Amino acid sequence: MLKSYCRVAFLAAAAAVLLPFGGIAATTSAHMVPAPAEPSVEQRLADVEAYINNKARPVDEKVTSKIAGPGPGHNAWMMTSAALVLFMTLPGLALFYGGLVRKKNVLSVLAQCLGIAGMVTIFWWAGGYSLSFAKGNPFIGGLGWAFLNGVDATPNPDYSPWVSHNIFFIYQMMFAIITPALIIGSVAERMKYSAVMLFVAFWMFLVYFPVAHMLWSSDGFMSGLLNPQAKIPAIDFAGGIVVHLTSGWSALVLCLILGARKGHGREPMPPHNMVLCMCGTGMLWVGWYGFNAGSAIAADGIAANAFVNTTLSAAVGCFGWGFIEYFTKGKPSVLGLCSGAVGGLATITPACGFVTPNAAILIGLIGAAVPYYACNKLKAKFGYDDALDTFGIHAMGGTLGSILVGFFATGKINPNLISDVTRANGLAAQLGNGLWLVQLKAIFICLFISIVGTVIITYLVKMIVGLRLSHEQENQGLDIAEHGEEGYIL
Amino acid sequence: MKKIEAIIKPFKLEEVKAALTDAGIDGMTVSEVKGFGRQKGHTEIYRGSEYTVDFLPKIKLEIVLADSMAESVAAAIVKAAKTGKIGDGKIFISHIDEAIRIRTEETDEKAV
Numbered sequence: 332m333l334k335s336y337c338r339v340a341f342l343a344a345a346a347a348v349l350l351p352f353g354g355i356a357a358t359t360s361a362h363m364v365p366a367p368a369e370p371s372v373e374q375r376l377a378d379v380e381a382y383i384n385n386k387a388r389p390v391d392e393k394v395t396s397k398i399a400g401p402g403p404g405h406n407a408w409m410m411t412s413a414a415l416v417l418f419m420t421l422p423g424l425a426l427f428y429g430g431l432v433r434k435k436n437v438l439s440v441l442a443q444c445l446g447i448a449g450m451v452t453i454f455w456w457a458g459g460y461s462l463s464f465a466k467g468n469p470f471i472g473g474l475g476w477a478f479l480n481g482v483d484a485t486p487n488p489d490y491s492p493w494v495s496h497n498i499f500f501i502y503q504m505m506f507a508i509i510t511p512a513l514i515i516g517s518v519a520e521r522m523k524y525s526a527v528m529l530f531v532a533f534w535m536f537l538v539y540f541p542v543a544h545m546l547w548s549s550d551g552f553m554s555g556l557l558n559p560q561a562k563i564p565a566i567d568f569a570g571g572i573v574v575h576l577t578s579g580w581s582a583l584v585l586c587l588i589l590g591a592r593k594g595h596g597r598e599p600m601p602p603h604n605m606v607l608c609m610c611g612t613g614m615l616w617v618g619w620y621g622f623n624a625g626s627a628i629a630a631d632g633i634a635a636n637a638f639v640n641t642t643l644s645a646a647v648g649c650f651g652w653g654f655i656e657y658f659t660k661g662k663p664s665v666l667g668l669c670s671g672a673v674g675g676l677a678t679i680t681p682a683c684g685f686v687t688p689n690a691a692i693l694i695g696l697i698g699a700a701v702p703y704y705a706c707n708k709l710k711a712k713f714g715y716d717d718a719l720d721t722f723g724i725h726a727m728g729g730t731l732g733s734i735l736v737g738f739f740a741t742g743k744i745n746p747n748l749i750s751d752v753t754r755a756n757g758l759a760a761q762l763g764n765g766l767w768l769v770q771l772k773a774i775f776i777c778l779f780i781s782i783v784g785t786v787i788i789t790y791l792v793k794m795i796v797g798l799r800l801s802h803e804q805e806n807q808g809l810d811i812a813e814h815g816e817e818g819y820i821l
Numbered sequence: 822m823k824k825i826e827a828i829i830k831p832f833k834l835e836e837v838k839a840a841l842t843d844a845g846i847d848g849m850t851v852s853e854v855k856g857f858g859r860q861k862g863h864t865e866i867y868r869g870s871e872y873t874v875d876f877l878p879k880i881k882l883e884i885v886l887a888d889s890m891a892e893s894v895a896a897a898i899v900k901a902a903k904t905g906k907i908g909d910g911k912i913f914i915s916h917i918d919e920a921i922r923i924r925t926e927e928t929d930e931k932a933v
Binding site for chain 1: 867869872
C-alpha cells in the first residue's frame with residue numbers, strides 16, 4: 332500500500348519536472364506564428380480581481396488571459412436563478428392560479444402554463460432572444476443571435492463579463508415565459524386554449540420582445556443602465572415594467588374584450604383549493620429570489636441587496652394585506668396573505684436592486700395596500716371580470732414599483748447607477764431628482780404598447796379562431812371540453 | 822320496528838356512538854350530509870367576492886331497532902349530542918315494515 336503510494340508520488344513529481352520542457356518543445360515547434368506573450372503576474376491578478384468584482388476583464392491584445400470562458404461563481408448563481416424563475420411558472424404560478432379556479436377548470440390553467448413554457452422557449456431560441464437583446468435599432472433587436480447563432484458558453488461583455496452568454500439567454504427566457512403566463516389569470520375559466528396560445532404568440536412579438544429590447548438591451552432607447560445614448564434613461568431592475576406592467580395591463584384589456592365568465596356575479600365561483608394556491612404562492616416567493624437577485628446577472632453585492640429587499644417587501648406585503656383584512660373584515664384570509672406576498676414581490680421587482688432595505692419596507696406596504704384596494708373595491712366598482720386579479724396585483728404592483736423606484740433609487744446601493752453610461756445618457760443626473768418623471772415616461776410608452784398591442788391582437792385572434800367556448804362547454808368546464816381530462820378522479 | 826334518524830353536529834359523532842353502544846345498540850349507518858335549519862350558513866370572502874354558504878356539514882345516523890328500545894335510545898342521543906346551542910340537530914323516528922338480513926335471510930327484529 333505504502334509502496335504503491337510512493338510510486339504514484341514519484342511519477343507525479345517526475346511529470347511536474349518534465350512538464351516545462353514539454354511546453355518549450357511545443358512552442359518551438361509552432362514558431363511560425365508569434366506566440367502571445369505570457370501575462371504578467373499583475374495582469375493575472377487584475378483578471379482575478381475583475382472576476383471577484385464582476386467588472387469587465389482588462390483587455391491587452393498582446394497577452395492571452397489564463398482565465399478562459401465564464402466565471403464559475405457568477406455562472407453558478409445564474410444557472411440556479413434561471414431554474415428558480417422557471418419554478419415560479421412551473422409549478423408556482425400554475426398552482427397559485429390553478430387553486431383559485433373552480434374544480435372543473437384546474438387543468439386548463441396548468442395546460443396554459445405548460446403550453447406557454449413550451450411555445451415561448453421555441454420562439455426564444457428561434458429569434459425572440461435576438462429581437463430582445465441583440466443589437467438592432469432602439470426599438471427592436473436584430474436577428475444576429477437568431478437560432479442561438481454566436482450564443483455559446485463564452486460571456487458576452489454587453490451583458491456580463493463573466494456569465495456565459497447561453498446562460499444569460501436561458502435566464503432571460505424564463506422571464507419571457509412567466510410574463511404571458513401571468514396574463515392567463517384574468518381570462519381564466521372561459522378562453523379557448525387555441526385562442527390563448529395564438530394570443531400569446533402574437534403578444535410576444537408585438538409587445539414583449541420590443542419592450543424587453545427598449546428597456547433591457549444595450550441599445551434600447553429606454554435602457555438607462557446599458558445604453559449611453561438612451562433617450563429616456565429609465566430603470567427596471569427585474570421587470571416591473573417589462574414583466575408586470577405589460578402583462579397586467581394587457582390582461583385587463585383582454586378580459587374586457589373577452590367579457591365576463593358566464594354567471595359572473597350571480598353564481599358563486601369560489602376557489603376550489605386554497606391549499607394549492609398557498610403552495611403556489613410559496614413557490615413564487617422562493618422563485619422570486621432568482622427573479623430579483625438573479626437580475627444582478629452576478630453573485631455580487633447588488634444581488635445580495637436585492638435578495639434582502641425582496642424578502643422584506645414580500646413579508647410586509649403578506650402581513651400588511653392580512654392586517655388590512657383583519658381590521659376591515661375581522662378575519663385575515665389565506666388568500667389575502669398570499670395576495671399580499673405576491674403584491675409586495677411584484678412591487679419591489681423594479682426597485683429591488685436600486686433601493687435601501689428601509690425603502691423596500693415602504694414599497695412592500697404600498698404593494699399590499701394599493702392592490703388590496705384594486706382587488707376589493709376597484710373591481711367591484713367597474714364590474715370587469717379579472718378572474719384571478721392579474722390586473723389588480725401585477726399591473727398595480729409593477730406600475731407602482733416602477734414609479735417608486737424613481738424616488739428611492741440610489742447610487743450607494745447600486746454603483747452602476749453612476750457610471751460613464753449613466754452620465755452620458757443623463758440617468759446619473761436624474762437620480763434623487765427627476766428620475767420618477769423619466770420612469771413615468773417609460774411607463775406611459777409601455778402602457779401604450781401593451782394596450783394598443785393587446786386590442787389589435789385580441790381582435791385578430793377573434794377573427795382567426797374565436798375567443799370563447801360555447802356556453803355549454805363553459806358550463807361543462809374547460810378541462811373536459813378542451814383537454815379531455817379531469818383534474819380529480821378520486 | 823322503528824327507525825331512528827338523527828342529524829347531529831359532526832364533532833359529536835364519537836360521543837353519540839359511545840352512548841349508543843352503552844344503550845345496547847351494536848350497528849348503525851352513518852353518512853356525511855349537508856343542510857341547514859335555523860342555524861343557517863356562513864359567509865366566505867375571497868378577495869373582493871363574498872359568497873354565502875347555506876349548507877353546513879352534518880352527520881346523519883340511521884338505526885333500526887325494536888319498538889321497545891326506541892324511546893331510551895332517542896333519549897341517549899339527545900343527551901350525548903346536546904350542546905344547547907343552535908344547530909344541534911334533529912331526531913326523526915318512523916315505523917319500519919320489514920327487515921331482512923341478507924346473509925341468513927332472517928327477518929324483522931332478528932335481522933336488525
